Amino acid sequence: MSTANRDLALKKIELVPGKRVRQKSKLLQYIWFNRYLYLMLAPAVIYYLIFHYAPMYGAVVAFKDFSITKGILGSDWAGFKHFEYLFSQDKFWQVIQNTIIISVYRLIFGFPAPIIVALLLNEVRARLFKRTVQTVIYLPHFISWVILGGILINLLSTDNGVINNIIKAFGGTPIGFMSDETYFRGTLVFSMIWKEFGWNTIIYMAALAGIPPQLYEAAVIDGASRWQRLLHVTIPLIRSTIILILILRLGGIMEAGFEQIFVLYHPGVYSVADIIDTYVYRIGLTEGRFSIAAAVGLFKSAINFALLVLANRLARLMGEQGVY
Known part of the structure; x- marks a missing residue:
């Protein structure tokens, strides 16, 4: 190496630490300038660290013969024994099937509902009527499933339920919405849509509010009808x-709604309503088989992660930004 090249290389090496110091200084200045924003973000970060990231250490229980007296560190390693046991059980595959079926039903029928309602409300010009409808459809979201479960039982009970009383008044036979395996999944999906679709419209109403009105004005000048404005302006934007939202929903396909099902289901509909979360609850807390429950939960999380990555990849192939 020549003397000139050596001197140039030494100068570059000397400049690197100084450059790093300047970059670090700029980063600290940026953080300090936005300190109030970071302060507002801190509670959410602390929440996720404590309740979502710290408990991840407990996943190691899935690979151990966990004993309460020995603790996580003191328990003996079991390797993949618990996973092999799960995969050999017909009950495990049944709860997997139930979880996927219920989640797919909720996705097919529940995902378009808030979009359709938001698009309809966006076309309403009477502000009082629009606000009244929004308030009415939002309300069920703030009611817990424990209360809604009681309401559904009073509405759908085969004995004195309001719906079945109407059916009997017209000479029909009472339908076991809550007790018949044929109707129970439909009841779950319908009640979920009833509770959540109004709240989910907020996201789409916010997106619709961000569409520049000049685009609609230009479409009207070009002679576009309402349907054409919807297809060529509203939906693309x-x-x-x-x-x-679809990516996030696909990433949670193994989450079929524990609270709702736990409140509404019973042993008579286990064959169609027992999902992964309720299965984990029974074998983990009721039977005390913590290692098996941890193995099920870890398997579910791995499937959700894989689906999230796949959905995000497909979104990027479609030209969208995705979630990361």
Whole structure:
């Protein structure tokens, strides 16, 4: 190496630490300038660290013969024994099947509902009527499933339920919405949509509010009808929001709604309503088989993660930004 090249290389090496110091200084200045924003973000970060990231250490229980007296560190390693046991059980595959079926039903029938309602409300010009409808459909979201479960039982009971009383008044036979395996999944999906679709419309209403009105004015000048404005202006401009929510929903496909099902189901409908979360609850807390429950939970989380990555990849192939 020549003397000139050596001197140039030494100068570059000397400049690197100084550059790093300047970059670090700029980063600290940026953080300090936005300190109030970071302060507002801190509670959410602390919440996720404590309740979502710290408990991840407990996943090691799935690979141990966990004993309460020995603790997580003191328990003996079991390797993949618990996973092999699960995969050999017909009950495990049944709860997997129930979880997927219920989640797919909720996705097919529940995902489009808030989009349709938001698009309809966006076309309403009477503000009082629009606000009244929004308030009415939002309300069920703030009611817990424990209360809604009691309401559904009073509405759908085969003995004195309001719906079945109407059916009997017209000479029909009472339908076991809550007790018949044929109708129970439909009852779950319908009640979920009833509770959550109004709240989910907030996201799409916010996206619709961000569409520049000049685009609609230009479409009207070009002679576009309402239906054409919907197809060529509204939907394309909220497409990214729809795909983002869809990715998140696909990433949670193994989450079929523990609280709802736990409140509404009973042993008579276990064959169609027992999902992964309720199965984990029974074998983990009721039977005390913590290692098996941890193995089920870890398997579910791995499937959700894989689906999230796949959905995000497909979104990027479609030209959308995705979630990362």
